[in-house]
Amino acid sequence: RRQDVLPNSDFLVHFYLVMHLGLTSEDQDILNTIIRHCPPRFFSLGFPGFSMLVGDFITAAARVLSTDMLTAPRSEAVTVLGSLVCFPNTYQEIPLLQSVPDVNEAITGTEDVKHYLINILLKNATEEPNEYARCIAVCSLGVWICEELAQCTSHPQVKEAINVIGVTLKFPNKIVAQVACDVLQLLVSYWEKLQMFETSLPRKMAEILVATIAFLLPSAEYSSVETDKKFIVSLLLCLLDWCMALPVSVLLHPVSTAVLEEQHSARAPLLDYIYRVLHCCVCGSSTYTQQSHYTLTLADLSSTDYTPFLPLANVKSSEPVQYHSSAELGNLLTVEEEKKRRSLELIPLTARMVMAHLVNHLGHYPLSGGPAILHSLVSENHDNAHVEGSELSSEVFRSPNLQLFVFNDSTLISYLQTPTEGLAGGSPVGCLSDVRVIVRDISGKYSWDGKVLYGPLEGCLAPNGRNPSFLVSSWHHDTFGPQKDSSQVEEGDDVLDKLLENIGHTSPECLLPSQLNLNEPSLPPCGMNYDQEKEIIEVILRQNAQEDEYIQSHNFDSAMKVTSQGQPSPVEPQGPFYFCRLLLDDLGMNSWDRRKNFHLLKKNSKLLRELKNLDSRQCRETHKIAVFYIAEGQEDKCSILSNERGSQAYEDFVAGLGWEVDLSTHCGFMGGLQRNGSTGQTAPYYATSTVEVIFHVSTRMPSDSDDSLTKKLRHLGNDEVHIVWSEHSRDYRRGIIPTAFGDVSIIIYPMKNHMFFIAITKKPEVPFFGPLFDGAIVSGKLLPSLVCATCINASRAVKCLIPLYQSFYEERALYLEAIIQNHREVMTFEDFAAQVFSPSPSYSLSGTD
Template sequence: MGGEKFSNKTVALVASDILHLLINYVDDLQKFPPDTPKKIVEILIATVTHLLPTTESSPHEPDKRLVVSLLLCLLDWVMALPPKTLLQPVQTLSPHKDKPDKSILSCIYKVLHGCVYGAQNFNSPRYFPMNLSDLTSPDYDPFLLLESLKEPEPLHSPDSERSSKLQPVTEVRSRIQHGLISIAARTVITHLVNHLGHYPMSGGPATLTSHVCENMDNPYSESPDLAPELFDGPNLQFFVLNGTTLLSCLQIRAEDGVPGGGMSAGLTTTSACVRVIVRDISGKHSWDSAVLYGPPHCGAPNQPLNLYKEGEEEGALELMAPQAKRVCREVVPSWDSLLEDDVLDEMLQYLGYSSPECLQRAGAPLNIPAPPPVCVSEKQENEVINAILKQCAEERDFAVHRGNGLNMRAVEQGEPEPHRPQSAFYYCRLLLNILGMNSWEKRSNFHLLKKNEKLLRELKNLDSRQCRETHKIAVFYVAEGQEDKHSILSNTSGSQAYEDFVSGLGWEVNLTSHCGFMGGLQRNKSTGLTTPYFATSTVEVMFHVSTRMPPDSDDSLTKKLRHLGNDEVHIVWSEHSRDYRRGIIPTEFGDVLIIIYPMKNRMYSIHILKKPEVPFFGPLFDGAIVDEKILPTMVRATALNASRALKSLIPLYQNFYEERARYLETIVQHHLEPTTFEDYAARVFCPAPYHHHLSDPDHNLSLVYI
């Protein structure tokens, strides 16, 4: 572990590779000293913290590449450890009594924060991860003096065959080197946020990011790919966030016939949902969201709610007022108890009984007509009665003939109908507003993208780029007595030891349905049906195994040689009594040959042949003797490091995350559209002029757009 801070960068990189190899045995490491994986992560954090201040100011690329290697090693260790280990506190020599112990995960993000924004952030105790001195123990001395070795001279010249293919440009190389550590740290942060505890996903280890595009489930697009017709749809808008992340907001239909549109667990929601497609340095991610109004009964407001459980309704009806004719005169009359009775007569009778002091004459109920006044003659009384009866008849006649007119009835208060949004981008606009993206304060970080065909081409190009490190490695089987390419390539199987070795390199995948890195192999079974494949959250390896490819004809052998011979790293399992020679498989590539010779007692001899310009790599070396149990893991790790060493020879070579970050930066520079707040608001309200969608004229996404 002390080799990580070794002054010889080659030795330090090999130490980092060895730590990478130990990730495969993380479960075994926890069986001995239980805190060994935790200690390794702490050492990586402290080493990066120690090296970063001097590395930032160093003009040498190997210094920066070493820190990048340590960051990627740290990433793989964090992804391999369980959450309970990452949340354990870090023990320091001088703990602060007033502050709680920092967790490992907290220190990880602090050191990544310093790598992104500069080592000067470590001057603040709030952002300082940990010191090397904090790790001092009887078993580990971080300040152990190491022998100083001179950095070796490069074995290849700038005029070598590989370097002459593309001469490096000093200015471009300087620009690439400038942000190496920052880009790597940003990649590690986004990778941890997106994939920590979320890998492998349900789609298997071959799936890391989303394959959903803007044209899928889009009612305004019939193209199977990203096409210019997307720009004419009123339900899609493209944005850029913080100058590093591309966002696509798309309003689509909810799934018909499924409660809540299929994603709201039956809760009341809308008939449309919002799909957000995010493209950042770690890959592409897609999310569907919907407005949730409440429990299922909220969707039928016209139906009365059932407030009683089953069996309780009959008991509740008994508590209601009876519907029979009213008999008791001692109880105040209710409207429901009087069917055809004179309501005024009943009320007067009740008042006379309950309040005798209101009687005009003792014993005479109030509902009995009073005697005529003394001052009114019988004739006058009859005239008054006739006038009242005439008025009553006229009112009754008016009510019969004109009482049903609209101007004679009170207007019924109806329940408002649900509002159907007239915008095909309404719910997207609502989501953006809830997230605060439409605010004035976000204008400096949230912008529109120009819609043109060049943007679509660059989005398709971005989606086609791998979000992990990818390698393709050839595997050959050489039986006893085979010394020519025809006999070697004609093998369809090998010995049991060989088959066990191949099965240890990776797991078998069906090429017809494999959704990960293909390594040039075909899905039409012309290059075989299955092949070994290995993947983590940061790397994919496709093994081109000669015994898995069909040798039916000379054409098949030629195609097999094309796939195997074009690989730069060859693993050769040789059971022949004579040593394997480089020229047996004629190819311009095959710069590194890892040859395995079976020995007695299930031991294997390793011979490594490489061209002179290839840098040193490990963990296996020429002449190593390896046990059968760890052979596949060691050979795979050596082949990966050999492939990385070969790629480092390519002038201006960029890692997958560097390439993706630069490409995202280019898209933002070329297509970001500066707008005023008013223009931005108008484009969010109306992404494109509305056009009628013939396939679904009644759907809420196809209403008149204003």
């Protein structure tokens, strides 16, 4: 444990000698005792010369892990190894009291130590029989990959570590597989570093997830074990994070595999395979079993750098024993039945959400409003000239320009016709009304504005004042060869004769069967003599003279004159729902074929309440994390909560957790913080397109009165996950901050070498989570991102213990299902068409009745 006074050098010399003799002893019991009772805390004490024992600890841990003794401290040995993964990059030279295996020199550089250390972790990540130790080994590899990527070392074993993690995803033990999935999710934030390491690595990550989902789906969708289905959900959400992080160009890159190289026509882009596996999750894995290479397989991933069928040794599962009190047994059966019912729909529902998320946000997130805004804040009352209130109320249902629909029994769609905004200069001519479409589905709420455009685009005329008809004429001339311009025809020439000659030359198919040119007179008909021809000409001339005489005699007769036809003046449609109806017709929604999938909603007060309730639901996974700062010597609640600032290292760490947001204007998840400044002016906030995290930082909240301290403790104490930054010389005790919550505490102890020791305490029922583990030691570069990822996973682990806990999209799906079942209007096609033509027939155009 930590010492208040640093031991003198003579004591340390004797201590190191005893440790060296014990760690190099041939007696296995001595090794087991030292590894069990000398945790990684030893490295955090910062004793002078402690790094001399690093090699001894690695060798001793390897010997413990190689033994078959049942009492061997395997978890402690892997923890020791995992705590050292950042040391080789921190220390340029690590002097060793003895040489590590395969190294002849007594004092060696860091590369030999790193190579030896990582080889042991790689072996134990695939062969370790202890479940907890296997999880720590996988987490250690994840931390090491992040360390190598952050330091840009281009270590060749990074690919090997990624291979082990990717293969672990299909491991039968779902606790170990979930840890591997969490590591892959952590690497999303390092995708640019991975791309610098090797261009194809980020794309390879997505391919691994797609192939693994396709491999596990057939057994998971019919499995009666809930964890099998939940793990597929974790893989789907991890795949979604990778899709949202990678550039669209990477997702559109064709997938190249040894099998598909032989079939160039089958080389579809990666995004295509992603949608295919999502479609299989929705419709069932057996839907496309007869179609070859419909989805990626594990065999398709095989290459010189990746072995998809790397052998993995089994582990001894330690399923937690669940105890239920007599009071809980009465409700247990009902809960289990409900969980079973929901689990059957979990995989298809998650896949639907992922597809909707990709359609709406891929390439669009974050929007100009910032990452805190994901869904639309627009409602049916906004920009509605027929509604006066600023809040969504029953008044909107009487609007003649609004209609609400249900599409595919899964999506609510509102069509609203709004007055158009002023058209910018150079814009095409448009109508005086816009169409707004508000969509509510399991992934969120979205709003789209549309406009009917017509007329020429200003500024798009041909150069030199040439009109489009001349352009078309010029195109034909260029196609059929050089021709004489019509403007160059000399005066007196027969233009029609030239045109007929040109047609016959360029289009021989237009020539007559006689093969004469079109401008040449035809041969006289057979059997007609000169007298007959003369008589016909006289009759024609006589008829022409009679017609001229008749026209002259009736020249002033008004009945003989034709009135000129004028151009009709444009008429603006007067219907308040006309353009919405036009859009619906263009989309084919007014047809009889769509009636089974497209319905109206009953407009009443109950629907209004449920719409408001649906809009208040989150569209992302949300977490709130408490952050405490403990200065040197602080051991009571009041002194800790009274801190208004921390050390520079602490402030740098908090700044790395997320970005500061102004609580008075923040549009994202608040986590219970107030906009009036009573809980502080700002707070660190972190968000992706799928997750929101707000940090309740004790030094950001006011502590100028007893009431402020009480409010601060209430906010911080109610969080399930606590981050404690302790600069005290003694270990943090959980009881210092009294709270019924705080299921997980992640304590950070700064070390003298600018590294950080991590201690994690949790309630016994909370399952394992990573990537950080109890006893990890990381560099300052990795600390914020690893702590943030660990807090998110810890919060998920706590929430999964809540009976019938639902994710945000499960909640939205249930609310949508209730709205559709209770408020879908059943009516004939004629009534439906009437409601689409006029949503509110009793509403007068003037709006006064």
